[in-house]
Amino acid sequence: MTGATFYYWQGKTLVLRLHVQPRASRDEFCGLYGDSLKVRITAPPADGKANRHLRKYLATVFQVPTSRVNLLRGASSRSKQFTIENPRQLPGAIQPPNLKPRA
Numbered sequence: 001m002t003g004a005t006f007y008y009w010q011g012k013t014l015v016l017r018l019h020v021q022p023r024a025s026r027d028e029f030c031g032l033y034g035d036s037l038k039v040r041i042t043a044p045p046a047d048g049k050a051n052r053h054l055r056k057y058l059a060t061v062f063q064v065p066t067s068r069v070n071l072l073r074g075a076s077s078r079s080k081q082f083t084i085e086n087p088r089q090l091p092g093a094i095q096p097p098n099l100k101p102r103a
Contacts, residue, residue, distance in 0.1 A: 006037040009097035014062070014084040021078070022050045027057050029091065036079060037093075051075060055082075062087035 006017045019033040024040030031038055043053030051071055059066040062084050074080035090096060 005035040006032065007094055010083075012086045012097060014087050014090075014094070014097075015072070016058075016082045016084065018054075018080045018082060019078055020050065020054060020080055027053075029061075029093075048075075051080075054080070058082060058084060061089070061091065063089040 008015050017036040019036040019038045021038065021040045022043055022045040024042055027039075027041050029037060029039050039054065039057075041050060041054050041057060043050045055066055055069045055071065058069045062069070064084060064087055068085040070083045070085075072081040072083055
């Protein structure tokens with residue numbers, strides 16, 4: 001995955017643009033979809049189930065508590081934007097932020 005337009009950093013907070021495919025056979029990231037990262041999830045898109053499931057999946061992938069994964073926009077859309085506060089693990093396509101050390 002190149003181009004890295006699907007994410008950016010705000011300090012130590014990762015902001016991700018996702019394109020979600022619900023009712024998939026398994027949970028997985030599966031490449032770029034325009035300027036978003038496509039993610040397949042097993043949950044159905046009903047009653048917020050997909051959003052809750054995706055939040056838990058992201059928490060697992062980035063090794064953070066679900067309280068540090070927040071949906072910014074796209075609650076009822078396939079195009080979503082999430083923040084992940086201080087992720088402990090990053091998939092290979094995401095580079096860590098360039099934080100300057102404190103003087």
